[in-house]
Each structure stands twice: as C-alpha cells, then as structure tokens.
Amino acid sequence: MEHSPVLILIAAVLTNNIVFSGFLGMCSFIALSRRIDTAVGMGFAVTFVSTFTTALNWLIYHYVLKHGALSGVSFLDGVNLEPFTMIVFIAVIASFVQVVELIIQRISHSLYQALGIFLPLITVNCAILGVSLFMVIRGYGFISSVAFGFGSGLGWMLAIVLMAGLRRKMRFSKIPPGLEGIGITMITTGILAMIFMVFNGMVRIN
C-alpha cells in the first residue's frame, strides 16, 4: 500500500525513527551526542544531505540502474546495472558531500563553521546510505522518497538532540565505572526507543 508523503514524513520522524527502530547512524549518534550544539549541527547536516541524496539516488536508480531502465537505448538493451546500486549510491553520497562542502566553504564562512566540520563524517554515516536503500526496498515514488529522506534526517536530529540533553544531565550523576560512556548511552537510547513506541498507534509504515 502506498502511503501519502505527509504520512511517510511523520512516520519517519516518530514511529519509524531511523535511530530507534532502524538502528542506523549509531556511530556518530554515540560519538557526537556529548554536547547539544554539536548535536544540532550534525542533525542539520544529516537532514540536508539525506534529503538531497535520496532525491538524487531515486533519479539515478529509476532512470539508470533499475532493471530495464535503459532498454530505450539500443546498444544497452538487456544490460542489468542493478548489482551496482550500492556502489553507485555510496559514490553519489560521497561526491555530494564533497561538492556541498566546497560550495559552503565559498559562499558562507559562518555556515561552514557550523556545518562544515560535520560533512566529512556524513559519508560514513550509515543512516544516509540506509535511507537510500530503504527507499528502493519499499518502492517509494519520487515525492515520497524525498519526504522519507527529509523525515529520516529530522528524526535522526530529534534523537541526537534528545540524547545530548540527557547526557548533559547525566554528567552530574554517579554512574558505575564500567557503565560510563557507551554503556549508559546505549541503555538510555533503549529507554528512549521504548518511549517512542508509544507513537506506534499513530501511523505505521513498512
């Protein structure tokens, strides 16, 4: 069943949150959730990149890579490029990030200060590649894909900002030595994920 883009957007933020139900982007989620301002910066960068790379990847997948997409071109008839999907997606993401970094560096120094340092980290953020792969698996249309990419980015930002706020409070708590750092972050994320399950009744996409 095809859902409306608005539903997909809401679901990607709340019920199918990329961190809490998709387990994606965990590395940077844990590493960058120590401070709220870095969390917000990285959140914006992820939202921006995931929206645009999903759109680009959708176009490339449906007009070039998909089985039969090139059948109009006579000498490429019968060529199946689908096995290259992942490699192309990763290349698109990496080059998009590079281009954006260059543009931001030229036009706005303050924006570069705010977002620039996070951009190289995004290439290895599996949330971005994950969103593109989910889009293919779930067979979204173009508008839905963009909504899904944007919503996933917003959901990731919501998750990391919430986590950064909680970790700031936790700095003053007494935590057993072995649990400090990653351990307590994991358990807190688990509790947050359970809290987010409350939204499940609202809307559910698969």
Add this chain to the structure above:
Amino acid sequence: MSKIKKIFLNGIWLENPVFHQVLGVCSALAVTTRVKNAVVMSAAVIIVAALTNFTVSVLRKIIPFNLRLIIEMIIISTFVVIFDIILKAWFFDMSRQLGPYVSLIITNCIILGRSEAFALKEGPGLSFLDGIASGLGYTLILLSVATVREILGTGSFWGYKLISDADIPARGLSMAGGAFIVMGVLIWVMNSIKLSGNKEV
C-alpha cells in the same frame, strides 16, 4: 607472544571492535533478534573483512595515499555485493530478513577501520588473519546479544521453541528498545571484567 596470537587476542578481546572502539554497532543491533540472522551476518562480516584486508594489503604499495579511502570503499563494496548476490541466490528468505543490513556492511566502520589501521601497514597473510580476528570479535558480541534476545524475547533458540508463548519472560527484548538495553548491559559486563582484570595486574 607470537604475532598471530596477538592479532586474535586484540581482535576478539583487548581491542574488540564493537565494545572497545564502538565500531559497527548499527548492524549489531539490527540483526540480533534471531541467532540464525546473527550467524549469517557475522559470516558476512568475517568474509568481507578478511578479503578486504587481504586485497588492500596486496595493493598497499600501489594505492596513492590521497585516493586510498575511495579505493578501499570500492574494494569493500565489491565483496559486499558478491556476498549479497550469493545470499539472494541461495538463501532468499534470509536475504529478505536481513534486508538492507547486508548492504550496509559497506559503511560498517570495522572493515574500513581495520584496513586503514592494519592492512595498509602489514603483509597480506597477517592482514587476512586480522580481518578474521576482528570479524570474530564482532561475532562474539552479535551471538551474545542474539542469544539473550532470542531466548528471553521470543522464547526460542535457532528457531526451536524452548518456552511456551504464554511464559515468554521479556517480550520487549525482541523489540528495538530491548536491543539497545541488552547491548548496554553487555558492554557494562565486559568493561567491568576488563577493569577488574586491570586492577589485578
């Protein structure tokens, strides 16, 4: 201590990629609802890590330094795609259950991390073993988390029912939140063992 022994000790325990260096956590959480999925995923990571390390090590003298990340990514993707196609051809159900997470091995930092930290410096044979060792470290975590989650969350092991549906102790563990909590507790236990070990020394 011989070099090979050290590689395995580091990969599996002392510098375990998942709980020591927090690499590759995403897939470790996502595929651990069932032990079977965890085994397939671990096999994928061991094979891809070993082969990537081997290839990068063979090519390490001719890879230009500035282009090394891109070349490493291409090598990793190639092996992941091969594994993905094999899985789709012979184990279609498993491939459906794992969904995009097999493809996401590409962005699994364990593999890129090991080829950066080890394969670019050492010979092909040792690099191959290092890939296996870090893959085994990942397997250790995956199997522990998956065993706990499958038994307590769904009452079965490897698909066989152990506990009747009415008596399942903690259904929540098979859901997303449970994955994080089991992983957090596991990291806690392992860190505590490590800390107490350090005190004795």
